[in-house]
Amino acid sequence: MFIAMNRFKIKPGHEQTFIEVWKNRDSYLDTVPGFQGFHLLQGPSNEEYTLFSSHASWESRQHFDDWTRSDAFRKAHANAGTPRDIFAGPPQLECFEVVL
Secondary structure (H helix, E strand, C coil), X not given: CEEEEEEEEECXXXXXXXXXXXXXXXXXXXXXXXXXXXXXXXXXXXXXXXXXXXXXXXXCHHHHXXXXXXXXXXXXXXXXXXXXXXXXXXXXXXXXXXXX
């Protein structure tokens, strides 16, 4: 199994806007071979930001890489609709191979 996570720092007061964008977007993930599951996680908050993480599980790294080169990926990200001014910094991609 392979897990791809994006960490997002969202400015205080914009958390619900960020959640609504994710709730209402069409990710096309369920159409892609190897996709296993997705979660949007809300983490701790401080004066500067609230931490969120998108967490997608894949059968393998190859399945994830194929997704990033797919038409489904381009369609999902073309209409993401997140206002840029709610971010307290750029997203950070983190990828993991499950070892246990």
